[in-house]
Amino acid sequence: MIINNMTHSTIGLKKRVSNAINPLIQVSIYTGLALLSTATMATEKSIPELVDAVNGTPDTASREAGKKVKLRNHAKGFCTSGMFKPAAQINNQFNIPFFEQQQISVTARFSLGGTNPHASDKGAGRFMSLKIDGDKESLNFVTSNAQLFFASNLEDFFTFQTKVKQGAEGKQWLINNKPDAKAFFEYVSQLPKSSSFATSRYFGVNSFLFDKPDNTQVAGRWIFEPAAGEVALTQAELATRSDDFLQQELLNRIETTPAVWNLYVKLADSNDIITDPTVLWPESRQRVLVGQVIIDGKQDKQTSVQQCDKSIFNPVLLPEGIAPSADPILNARTPAYIESFIRRL
Template identity: 65%
Template sequence: MTNSQFTLLKKTFLLSSLSLLALPVFSADNSTQHTIAELVDAVNGTPDKASREAGKKVKLRNHAKGFCTSGKFEPNMALQETLNIPFFKQEEINVVARFSLGGTNINASDKGSGRFMSLKIDGDAGSINFVTSNAQPFFANNLDDFFIFQNKVKQGAAGKQWLKDNKPHAKAFFDYVEQRPTSASFENNRYFGVNSFLFKTQKNDIAPGRWFFEPVKGDNNLSKAELAKMPDDFLKETLLSSIEKDPAVWNLYIKLAQAGDEINDPTIVWPESRQRLLVGQLIINGERDKAPLTQQCGDTIFNPVLLPEGISVSADPILNARTPAYVESFVRRL
């Protein structure tokens, strides 16, 4: 694909996505509380017109520090014995991946423990995108609390303490993050999709579940002494140099809900004892890193509700706000 073709594709995507911005955004009590623009402002830290315009000039975005690479996905054909998802019948599917840190600071230090992995997997029977992180719980289960969280964390230590004192879900998230080790590479993390999706079974039933990626190479965490010796920028080079010799590999699973599990609340972590289904294997090897779709993947969005036949969204309000918020952020960067 040439650069001009990519630009045309991006414009076509934009025109087809703008209608999402008109969708209402509901809070926990089902009343419209925050517009998509307000939610993006909360994430970006742009509460007024002046800061918003300044943000547009520098193309402000969340997950600002990141890079793209490529690989493939090899489905587990045995999955079709349980689930009816034609997309996963293809033997090998191209993948574009973006690994990133959280936040709007493009110069953020890699010494924090947060890691994010987003994927575009485009096959013969449709496409699917993933938006995942190495945090298993989310910090809010409704858009009011999401809005409050984003504004309070911009206030530094005082705002964080307020959240710990007043928002139990935020406190649980911080407790999780504070004990999470710092990995030596993007490839040494479990990545979780905190939101639930609905999967069609071979019996035409619906099975709620959540995605998670398990690294085949396991954990490789840095001690405090090792971390202190690392530069602020080591993650990109570590991964890209590693996959030149040996691909980074994850097994993708669906963790299935059990009767009584809360489907629409991403702050609740289901027990490890829940049944899981092997979907296939993600292999990041950099084989198409020079292709325009890879080199320019940071200029697009990863749409978590772009789903193939056999998968649909749950009623999770956080999930259903993601795509219009991503589109709003994307439009501001044009």
């Protein structure tokens, strides 16, 4: 029964995508549709149910209301642009032809978590999504300033999203019953409230497989380190900020000084678990410098940047030499993003 429902859902998604969006966006969308089968079979919950859990739309009435207001996660955010410069010696470490290009354009979206487009910037959460579009291939990132995730499988993901919508009671239930959620809440409670999107570290909690020059593969996770260093606000400083300071701060900053991050791959040891984003790898693990992301806003007038909300950031849209791991959270992201995107059309 799950397989039949899944097949019809995939066909329906393709029809709705084809009828509603232009061919360039379709290319990005279709790369994720093949993952819908795997992601749905891995859980009793369907992709639409997972999106409902994130959006807080558990019934027909709330779902239809959500479509009318184009409900989405990371509702508060904005797009800007820049470039990516691969590290000079990166091809000594990885066999990834994409990194042979000298400079690649970047579309970036900075955001907060949650479905509230008026959320306060004074919380700790920061998110950065990137599209790095090369001559023939693309590399997308979906990252946050939290280094670990709250669920290792899709059932626990659904439960977490459902319970947090219940407020303090639901959160306490998670703390009492779900160790991964408890660890996540404890981690987030210690996160500094950064002064800028530009002074935040960003992490890819999911693992990918990277080809090496000797034709072997190594697992790794993405880390973005701000070149300006991490800068946190004190409570007194935070009190002087408005609830909407982050966007204008970054846009003002890059008018004179680009925001720069060094991109690393943190390599897994043979004993590290690569399919569970709730597990932190030790800080002693080797890191490989991949290149620099430079956000300067110089391409902000391009249509692709101005309309970046009209597509998705597809974390498994990968160039030759990089492959997704078997992490169920990673492989559910694209079909879930597609479902959420289509609801906003």
